[in-house]
Amino acid sequence: MRSNNVVLINEEGLRVDGRRPNEMRPFKIIAGYLSNADGSAYIELGRNKIVAAVYGPREVHPKYLALPHRATVRCRYSMAPFSVEERKSPGRSRREIELSKVIREALEPAIFVEEYPRTVIDIFIQVLEADGGTRTASITAASVALADAGIPMRDLVAAIAVGKASDTLLLDLNGIEDQYGDGDMPIAIMPRYNLVTLFQADGIFAPEEIEEALKMAREAIYKLYEGQKEALKRKYLKIREEVLSSE
Amino acid sequence: MASEPQKTKAVATPGDVVSVIEEYFPGKNTYTIDGKIIAKLVGIVVANYDKRIITIEEAYKPKIPQEGEIVYAIVTKIRDISITLDVFYIETRNQLLHPPLTGSLHKMNISGEYFKSTYDAYGYGDVLRAKVLIPKIPLILATRGREYGVILARCPSCMGYLKKHGFNLYCPKCKKTIRRKISSHYLI
Amino acid sequence: MSSTKPFGDILSTIKRESIVTLLRKGERIDGRGLHEYRKIEIETNVISKAEGSALVKIGDTKVIAGVKTEIGKPFPDTPDMGVQIVNAELIPIASPFFEPGPPGEDDIELSRVIDRGLRSSEAIKLNELAPIPGEKVWIIYIDIYPLDHYGNLVDASGLAAVSALLTTKIKNWKVEDGDVVLLDEEKPLPIGEVPVFVTVGKIGDTLIVDPSYEEELILDAKITLAVTSDDKISGIQKSGLGGFTPEVVKNAVSLAINVADQVRKKLPT
Numbered sequence A: 001m002r003s004n005n006v007v008l009i010n011e012e013g014l015r016v017d018g019r020r021p022n023e024m025r026p027f028k029i030i031a032g033y034l035s036n037a038d039g040s041a042y043i044e045l046g047r048n049k050i051v052a053a054v055y056g057p058r059e060v061h062p063k064y065l066a067l068p069h070r071a072t073v074r075c076r077y078s079m080a081p082f083s084v085e086e087r088k089s090p091g092r093s094r095r096e097i098e099l100s101k102v103i104r105e106a107l108e109p110a111i112f113v114e115e116y117p118r119t120v121i122d123i124f125i126q127v128l129e130a131d132g133g134t135r136t137a138s139i140t141a142a143s144v145a146l147a148d149a150g151i152p153m154r155d156l157v158a159a160i161a162v163g164k165a166s167d168t169l170l171l172d173l174n175g176i177e178d179q180y181g182d183g184d185m186p187i188a189i190m191p192r193y194n195l196v197t198l199f200q201a202d203g204i205f206a207p208e209e210i211e212e213a214l215k216m217a218r219e220a221i222y223k224l225y226e227g228q229k230e231a232l233k234r235k236y237l238k239i240r241e242e243v244l245s246s247e
Numbered sequence B: 001m002a003s004e005p006q007k008t009k010a011v012a013t014p015g016d017v018v019s020v021i022e023e024y025f026p027g028k029n030t031y032t033i034d035g036k037i038i039a040k041l042v043g044i045v046v047a048n049y050d051k052r053i054i055t056i057e058e059a060y061k062p063k064i065p066q067e068g069e070i071v072y073a074i075v076t077k078i079r080d081i082s083i084t085l086d087v088f089y090i091e092t093r094n095q096l097l098h099p100p101l102t103g104s105l106h107k108m109n110i111s112g113e114y115f116k117s118t119y120d121a122y123g124y125g126d127v128l129r130a131k132v133l134i135p136k137i138p139l140i141l142a143t144r145g146r147e148y149g150v151i152l153a154r155c156p157s158c159m160g161y162l163k164k165h166g167f168n169l170y171c172p173k174c175k176k177t178i179r180r181k182i183s184s185h186y187l188i
Numbered sequence C: 001m002s003s004t005k006p007f008g009d010i011l012s013t014i015k016r017e018s019i020v021t022l023l024r025k026g027e028r029i030d031g032r033g034l035h036e037y038r039k040i041e042i043e044t045n046v047i048s049k050a051e052g053s054a055l056v057k058i059g060d061t062k063v064i065a066g067v068k069t070e071i072g073k074p075f076p077d078t079p080d081m082g083v084q085i086v087n088a089e090l091i092p093i094a095s096p097f098f099e100p101g102p103p104g105e106d107d108i109e110l111s112r113v114i115d116r117g118l119r120s121s122e123a124i125k126l127n128e129l130a131p132i133p134g135e136k137v138w139i140i141y142i143d144i145y146p147l148d149h150y151g152n153l154v155d156a157s158g159l160a161a162v163s164a165l166l167t168t169k170i171k172n173w174k175v176e177d178g179d180v181v182l183l184d185e186e187k188p189l190p191i192g193e194v195p196v197f198v199t200v201g202k203i204g205d206t207l208i209v210d211p212s213y214e215e216e217l218i219l220d221a222k223i224t225l226a227v228t229s230d231d232k233i234s235g236i237q238k239s240g241l242g243g244f245t246p247e248v249v250k251n252a253v254s255l256a257i258n259v260a261d262q263v264r265k266k267l268p269t
Helices: A094-110 A134-148 A175-180 A207-246 C008-024 C105-120 C153-166 C213-218 C246-264
Strands: A027-031 A039-045 A048-059 A072-079 A119-129 A158-165 A168-171 A183-190 A195-199 B006-012 B017-020 B030-033 B036-039 B043-048 B053-058 B070-078 B082-090 B095-106 B127-134 B139-142 B149-152 B163-165 B168-171 B176-178 C040-044 C052-058 C061-072 C083-088 C137-148 C169-176 C179-188 C196-203 C206-209 C221-227 C233-239
Touching: A027 A134, A027 A207, A039 A134, A048 A134, A048 B095, A072 A094, A072 A134, A094 A119, A094 A134, A094 A183, A094 A195, A119 A134, A119 C137, A134 A158, A134 A183, A134 A195, A134 A207, A158 A175, A158 A207, A168 A207, A183 A207, A207 B006, B017 B053, B030 B053, B070 B095, B070 B139, B082 B127, B082 B139, B095 B127, C008 C196, C008 C206, C008 C213, C040 C153, C052 C153, C061 C153, C083 C105, C105 C137, C105 C153, C105 C196, C105 C221, C105 C233, C137 C153, C153 C196, C153 C221, C196 C213, C196 C246, C206 C246, C221 C246
Parallel strands: A072 A119, B095 B139, C083 C137
Antiparallel strands: A027 A039, A039 A048, A048 A119, A158 A168, A158 A183, A183 A195, B006 B043, B017 B036, B030 B036, B043 B053, B070 B082, B070 B127, B082 B095, B127 B139, B127 B149, B163 B168, B168 B176, C040 C052, C052 C061, C061 C137, C169 C179, C196 C206, C196 C221, C221 C233
């Protein structure tokens, strides 16, 4: 049972951090945050700070993992010990292993995997600071990292969580709301296809609440999608400027 | 007279609608859904007005060497017909590859000159400078031409580096001459 | 089991000539002087959930370190001292050469080199961190995560660890009925003498500081020295397949001491 002693929505209908129920936290996306990785991105969503790196397409080791007709996609979501209130032990947790899988399955539908048979695309996600919604922010960042690596994609994938407290749907739960709220529903969408590629929930939701949550998520995801595109364009234009000025 | 394809100023990102099929044919790095032409990659939109083709000029190339690129590779397996190699460096991009890519060098792509067998041309552990013929995995490589071939090899008996000596390699320690298909880029 | 790394010598033979030729002229491939450090940037308090944190850039090398603290049991052999735990993980984000998986020898070597350097100089005053000796003491975790590996991870990690410690705040406490009660007020972590880590690389007869990634590939060997503010050495680690003569060690030590002064100026105050 979740504790409801914490007031998550005050009388004016504002949340613990002063947001309205349908208000997303401010975010910042940087494409090409790292130099060693083939593609990379950094995202801040509220207090979440996450780095995503992509390597590939590269040859698969061990070789039996290579698929003859398409690229293999691997994903590793990992939290730094100092990213959370109580230090997290550096070993792999069951949570990290599950999230790695659902994040991969959120991103894989967007990748033209058939263009690089017998290769692997590795996605590494490192959470530096966590404050509710790291899996969705990770998807948003990783999809920018994939595009930054030059991997052919149908679309970018953006994601956000919708939660619930005192029978009110709340967009983009922060850490406290996630901990003390009544439910959390992370959602990822490929906007061009209007395709939901990550969909999970804990807590109790009525069917009409799910419908409403998807609607709220979609609006936020369109904003994130624009942010992703801007980040990618900003990096590309910067590189072009550098090339042109050096010529 | 056909004009050159026009580069627009537009930067596309994956998922961007760059045109519709009523106006253009979908070209390289694009695909279509519901009559819309959509970008697959980050890059500049290039419209060819004459051929009515729209393509995306990619911003970033994946780290798989393209046709014609020059790579360095280590011989890992020698068979009668072909040699298997680990490609670990793309010279044309000054880029290391880790993990290395598997490459394959067929007997007939070793040299313009005659080598009796693959074993006469190269030895295990030799580092070759080679050209990419087909950019698939395994990479199909060739070492025809004087710039291609061994750039570094060790003596099979003492494991010291071999030195270039005329058209052959020579082990100063074992006083042995060893025949190889040598590149003009041989290092020592 | 520790084993020789594959490929190293082939890459080094190929890259070596051009780097060595430059070194003979007193130049380096990135235009630096032999004893010149790359540009150092330190940003502190980057992680609000950590009690102390720092993001350090040395050129393109990027390392983040975070400090977490908790009350726990002391080590049996030092019951009246707090516990210092250093953990470094070479995550695959930072380099294609880093494999995912449990920590390997390089991860552990890095952790232990930093740990020894900090411990020997008494960077953390662990004796002031034992509220109930033998029972309850402070445990100070220093977690180091390289984000981009362009050479000299050791110095960058040391700088990140020290910078994070210098900005760490812990809860004040009182002992009540045999238990530690944490108070709301915070105070800086008691800090003693912090070391600066300087890595000196040897290529042929030449010594260089702060080797870049390409230089690391061809180094005969390197030696990392933890240098205190009064020019003492609080930790040494030689690594790589080559060796140093005693005279060269002497030169490396004095070189590290010289360079450490410049690096120390960058530390947060």
